[in-house]
Amino acid sequence: MPDRKTRIRRAVSRTALAPLAALPKRLARVARHDAKVLRQSARWLVTSREHHNYTYDLTPLNREHLAWFVSLVAEAPVADVRGWMAEIDADDVLRAHIEQTTAKSARRGLADKQVRYARRVGWYALVRARKPRHVVETGVDKGLGTCVLAAALLRNTAEGHPGRVTSLDINPEAGYLAKALPWAGVVDLVIGDSITALNALDRPVDMFLHDSDHSAGHEQREFTAVEPHLSERALLLTDNVTITTVLLKHAEKTGRRFLAFREQPKEHWYPGDGIGAAWR
Ligand SMILES: C[S@@+](CC[C@H](N)C(=O)[O-])C[C@H]1O[C@@H](n2cnc3c(N)ncnc32)[C@H](O)[C@@H]1O
Incomplete structure (x- = not known):
């Protein structure tokens, strides 16, 4: 037979008073969560200088999810993917x-x-x-992603699989990180509106990454503009996957598979972005 306190709690839980009775517990739980976000936000306000395109590390669990995501999209053993992730982490020359x-x-x-x-x-x-011969990235900003893509292409080239990245940005000051050798050796930086530049592409694209104007309309126009330039097994990526359904709809329309990865930033208030992938 349950004790008196338990009997009262169970009785209350069956009445209209239940939400009120549970309020202190619910309040404590949400307050703990909000306090953590507030602590992270306050620390970020004093330690970071960034005002957009935030940078952060991912939690260890989230990195493991990322490894499995890449493994599935690229049809590569997850152990190899973990190896490549460790490779970029250990690239001290690029970091310096x-x-x-x-x-x-x-x-x-x-x-x-x-x-x-x-x-x-x-x-x-x-x-x-995937060892692409031609990657196209729209949206360069400082050039952090361009450097990362170039570092991978340089490793592929050293292993006998040459490739280049065409990086497009409307801002003439974009891409300053990607202007030094050896990375600049595989980067073609194009300044101008991405749609105009995509229409003017003159060689097949094996991997396309949307990361420019994040409005759904512009994202859609980029995928439409790049489609005639894609090689048969091209991989389409979007940085916008947590915000729009553009790539998943495009994948369905063009007979591709689709998968999304969502970031979980480590010790940061920002909820994170993601990677959307569409491929055949
Ligand atoms: C989120 S940032 C790119 C981040 C970068 N890919 C990285 O890895 O850090 C977005 C960039 O898109 C550029 N952009 C915005 N509208 C554009 C357009 N219509 N055509 C080309 N670039 C555009 C902005 O100038 C900005 O540098």
Whole structure:
């Protein structure tokens, strides 16, 4: 026979008073969660200088999810994917280049010293796995993603699978991280509107990454513009997958498979972005 307290609790839980009785417990739980976000936000306000395109690391569990995501999309053994993810982490030459170039750049006041790639580690592993001859990235900003893609292409080239990345941005100041050798050796930086540049592409695209104007309309126009330039087994990626349904609808319309990965940033208030992938 349950004790008196338990009997009262059970009786209350069957009445209209139940939500009120549970309020203190519910309040404590949500307060604990919100306090954590507030602590992270306050720490970020004093330690970070970034005002957009935030950088952060991913939680260890989230990185493991990313490895399995890449493994499935690229049809590569997950152990190989983990190896490629470790490879970019261990690339001290690239890390030092980004740190030093950031420290000297005119925009250093709006960039963090620490180099954190987040989902770009997944982009790296996808390039290492699929060995594309031509990658197109729309939206360059400082050039962090461009450097990561270039580093993967340089490794592929050294292993006998050459490739280049065409990186498009409307801002003439974009891409300053990707202007040094050896990375610049495989990068073609094009300044201008992405739709115009995509229409003018003159060689097949094996991997396409949308990361420019994140409005659904622009994202859709990019996938439409790049479609006639895609090679048969091209991989389409979007940075917008947590916001729009553009790529999943495009995948369905064009007979491709679709999968989404969602970031879980480590010790950061930002809820994260993701990688959407469509492929045949
Ligand atoms: C989110 S940032 C790109 C981030 C970058 N891929 C990275 O890995 O850090 C978006 C960039 O898209 C560019 N952009 C916005 N509209 C554009 C357009 N219509 N055509 C080309 N680039 C555009 C912006 O100038 C900005 O640098």
